[in-house]
Amino acid sequence: MSTEPRRLLPLLTSHSSHRTGRSATTCEYRCGNACAHPAPNTSDNSYFGDIAKNVLSRRGALKATAVMSATAAGFAALSGTAAAQGAVPAALAGRRGNGKPSRPAEGTDFEPVEPNTADAVHVPDGYEQELVIRWGDPVLPGAPEFDFHNQTAAAQARQFGYNNDFVGLIPQDGAGRRNLMVVNHEYTTEPHMFPAGSYDADNPTEEQVRIAWAAHGLSVVQTLRDPRGGLRVLPSRYNRRITADTEFEVRGPVAGSDPLKTSADPSGRSVLGTLNNCAGSVTPWGTVLSGEENFHQYFANADSVTDPVEAERLRRYGLAGGETSRKWERFDKRWDIAEEPHEPHRFGWVVEIDPHDPHAKPIKHTALGRFKHEGAAIKITKDGRVAAYSGDDERFEYLYKFVSNGRYKPGRSAHARRHNSRLLDDGTLYVAKFTGDSPASEIDGSGRLPSDGEFDGRGEWIPLASGTTSHVPGMTAEEVYVFTRLAADRVGATKMDRPEDVEPNPVTGRVYAALTNNTDRGAAGKAAADEINPRDGNRNGHVLEWEEDRGDAVSTTFAWRLLLVCGDPAAADTYFGGFDKSQVSPISCPDNLAFDSHGNLWVSTDGNALGSNDGLFAVPVQGRERGHVKQFLTVPIGAETCGPVVTDDVVLVAVQHPGEGGTPENPQSHWPDGGNSPARPSIVAVWKRGRFGRPGHIGR
Numbered sequence: 001m002s003t004e005p006r007r008l009l010p011l012l013t014s015h016s017s018h019r020t021g022r023s024a025t026t027c028e029y030r031c032g033n034a035c036a037h038p039a040p041n042t043s044d045n046s047y048f049g050d051i052a053k054n055v056l057s058r059r060g061a062l063k064a065t066a067v068m069s070a071t072a073a074g075f076a077a078l079s080g081t082a083a084a085q086g087a088v089p090a091a092l093a094g095r096r097g098n099g100k101p102s103r104p105a106e107g108t109d110f111e112p113v114e115p116n117t118a119d120a121v122h123v124p125d126g127y128e129q130e131l132v133i134r135w136g137d138p139v140l141p142g143a144p145e146f147d148f149h150n151q152t153a154a155a156q157a158r159q160f161g162y163n164n165d166f167v168g169l170i171p172q173d174g175a176g177r178r179n180l181m182v183v184n185h186e187y188t189t190e191p192h193m194f195p196a197g198s199y200d201a202d203n204p205t206e207e208q209v210r211i212a213w214a215a216h217g218l219s220v221v222q223t224l225r226d227p228r229g230g231l232r233v234l235p236s237r238y239n240r241r242i243t244a245d246t247e248f249e250v251r252g253p254v255a256g257s258d259p260l261k262t263s264a265d266p267s268g269r270s271v272l273g274t275l276n277n278c279a280g281s282v283t284p285w286g287t288v289l290s291g292e293e294n295f296h297q298y299f300a301n302a303d304s305v306t307d308p309v310e311a312e313r314l315r316r317y318g319l320a321g322g323e324t325s326r327k328w329e330r331f332d333k334r335w336d337i338a339e340e341p342h343e344p345h346r347f348g349w350v351v352e353i354d355p356h357d358p359h360a361k362p363i364k365h366t367a368l369g370r371f372k373h374e375g376a377a378i379k380i381t382k383d384g385r386v387a388a389y390s391g392d393d394e395r396f397e398y399l400y401k402f403v404s405n406g407r408y409k410p411g412r413s414a415h416a417r418r419h420n421s422r423l424l425d426d427g428t429l430y431v432a433k434f435t436g437d438s439p440a441s442e443i444d445g446s447g448r449l450p451s452d453g454e455f456d457g458r459g460e461w462i463p464l465a466s467g468t469t470s471h472v473p474g475m476t477a478e479e480v481y482v483f484t485r486l487a488a489d490r491v492g493a494t495k496m497d498r499p500e501d502v503e504p505n506p507v508t509g510r511v512y513a514a515l516t517n518n519t520d521r522g523a524a525g526k527a528a529a530d531e532i533n534p535r536d537g538n539r540n541g542h543v544l545e546w547e548e549d550r551g552d553a554v555s556t557t558f559a560w561r562l563l564l565v566c567g568d569p570a571a572a573d574t575y576f577g578g579f580d581k582s583q584v585s586p587i588s589c590p591d592n593l594a595f596d597s598h599g600n601l602w603v604s605t606d607g608n609a610l611g612s613n614d615g616l617f618a619v620p621v622q623g624r625e626r627g628h629v630k631q632f633l634t635v636p637i638g639a640e641t642c643g644p645v646v647t648d649d650v651v652l653v654a655v656q657h658p659g660e661g662g663t664p665e666n667p668q669s670h671w672p673d674g675g676n677s678p679a680r681p682s683i684v685a686v687w688k689r690g691r692f693g694r695p696g697h698i699g700r
């Protein structure tokens, strides 16, 4: 392992108009240029800076002790060793490492991959990689082989969709040989999906639009572990495609309510399709939750709405303007708000897929609220209820938690799956409010650590609605669930720097959230840096860690601190859990999170602002190695690293939008097939070369 201090990387300049480090094409087709528009959260709810000042003004009486000791108590509540190892007293910060190579934490013993801009997946020495499945590969029986020059909607509906994002691997046997792999297809980038010159963005053909509908949604495929590594996709009765045309059942408190009714569905209980499915999780009962994220970009003519209440409801979700980039509204009136004003309300939910039953109707769970869900992840409370954490991925949006009323039934039988899925229809939805424990004068927006050595403090979960009961003054429960952003504004939730994946650590019980970036933080008229979002013009993002009081996900209070303040380790504004910064890999724009069986956090990135390709990183969160970020792989140029699945002997990543910085005429990437082939989003398996041709243990 190199102990050389790392150089400051050149900042990316080629996309300087795109503030996230992503290409213009990615910005347009993934999120409808969300970052180029004013952030929709213009609420003046008390943001963190105000709260910190209020807390401080009371400190004369409280003398900081309540907040400080509560923080300590929160983290000390961790069970025995985890508390002892995981808590990093400020006095230790920066001392670990001492410039000498330290012994790797279990599961992270690999030589880090160097930052690069190659058109390839780079893995550490001693590791192997193989494609699992690519855009266009057959999924369903009768699917033709991919033909880039002659693609059809009928073929695409039976083939692997575009722009794979979340990946879930669900074992079907004790040995983990046979698995169901569930993959989100977040969005389409039509200019890259057809041969150069054959897609006119101003005048797409109906067949091209229908191909895009079929390339959205999810895929389920049965896979077999190859004993020598990798995964084989099997022809199987489990294989399934879910697209923008698949029927979903709406469940929970607003199923059948007026805001969800359309002329095609007067019941308000049956929606065709799911869109922009970003991250997700495998539930303890073996189904998959998936978040509908940037749904706003698919709906045209929001500017036709004149009713001020309705117009504000649309604006708050980024629905604005006339025709869309994709022009779907020309081929189905449901994409036209002037024709179907309620259709957008039927997206922005958490959906659940049961991959064990290929005929099960997928579900939209309205009790988890409607926003730009990055994903949702489950933690079982101490009394057996189901908590679901979810981030709203946009600048200055919020973190949410849902807690069920009913109790979880262990197991993955059909009965347990049905029972547990129903738990997500009845409970309380909360939004997070954070306070810091350091004086506001010590949080200057530069990222400089406050004198107590950490960005940390306390938080509370503010209830928004429970079933038919609203907890938000002036809003009905129905309004809270359908227009959740507006409800959260009213209760003074904390504006965050793009909350993406939220994942509980199965080993320590702590919960982690990726906050990708927010270059608007601290801009004129915008919320300033605060202890939980401590950098103005935040280009590189940070990773938040918290522990619910009593270690119980049912708690409405918690202690938090930042694990990582990302960026170039040589820069003064970065922080790596107190670990020696000369030994860590540069990391920027954390997005998806996963844990290995040792409780190490794995972070994938989206939009590296340091000039390197995106990648996957491992970071221990306990012990002397806490904060020791190591890059495990890099993805091809223009691509985002998604998915990640980390088992003891295989890592899966979804390589999303490779080469998206190029054009069809001047391609940036030919990954994975090389030559003059079009770039294809694909899933890659990585394993350690072991003895006798068998995979070794990842990171050991």
Ligand code: FEO
Pocket: 186, 278, 279, 293, 374, 393, 500
């Ligand atoms: Fe689809 Fe929040 O990234």
Ligand code: CA
Pocket: 436, 437, 438, 450, 452, 453, 454, 455, 456, 457, 531
């Ligand atoms: Ca602090």
Ligand code: CA
Pocket: 278, 279, 374, 500, 591, 592, 606
């Ligand atoms: Ca994401």
